[in-house]
Amino acid sequence: MTEPIVTTDGLTKRYGTRVAVDGVGLTVHRGEVYGFLGPNGAGKTTTLRMLLGLTRPTSGTARVLGCRPGDPAATARTGALIEAPGFYPYLSGRNNLRVMARYQGLTDTAADVALTRVGLGDRGGHAFRSYSLGMKQRLGVASALLGDPDLLVLDEPTNGLDPAGMADMRQLLVDLAGQGQTVLLSSHLLSEVQEVCDRVAVISQGRLITESTVADIRGSSSLWVRAEPVDVALAIAMGIAGDDLVRLTGGGVQIDADAGVAPELARALVEAGVLLHELRVRERSLEEVFFEITSPEPATGSGPASERTRQP
């Protein structure tokens, strides 16, 4: 595994009696897009603010790029979009960025490079006030990219965007990841995170619930078969996957096995003369898993599409 860019250990923040962040330990590696996921009020922004040295932890430790949070050596190599930056409405996107670049001791070229990286090169000459929300958000990401930082920290970068703006931002994050940028991204939009992130941490009520790859958190896939006669299909599925992993559900047979057994299962059913109406491979979305692990009670549902199984 590559070197850690961010590590925290027992990171905690209290506001009076309220524990906003409770003993969080996480690791972000160089070159990965790391999703920090949680419902509203879970403690995401507070954690990111502690990593950036904007808020002091009550207890616990954090290292960012080998330094204490807020250390100028770390700050110089970190780009962040935590709150919407104040752009001048009457200046163009390009000139807004150039002002920020000069303020940071960078050249106009640095501003132009950042503008191009977020895909605003063509619209750079237009006034900021004429930008759509999505473009404004992209300009915010460009401001965080000034000087080509080693670490990019983005707090809910798609907040308030319409579906097209979200798709654009998602593509931008994928592009940045393709260029090897380390990105730490907070979100409550799971569908988005599962497409973009290498690993995710799930936080709820200040506590880190899990930290893993998206695939591991989602767990293995399952298969669902609708066939006649169902008892024959059940017996065949048990013969292939084992009794423990097969059960009748939603009027069909559910097999908690990897999608790789689908061809063998289909062949065996057909060869046995079973009428195969439907064979579905079902992967749990991160959204389902997220609701399971952040809700106090297990969610309920019926049928294969809404069925939720708790992780062991």
Ligand SMILES: Nc1ncnc2c1ncn2[C@@H]1O[C@H](COP(=O)(O)OP(=O)(O)OP(=O)(O)O)[C@@H](O)[C@H]1O
């Ligand atoms: N300055 C503060 N003073 C008191 N309480 C605070 C302060 N900042 C945050 N909190 C509280 O800490 C908890 C975590 O807030 P935080 O903003 O970190 O959550 P979040 O996961 O980023 O939520 P959201 O997605 O809504 O931004 C919340 O209960 C919030 O009300």
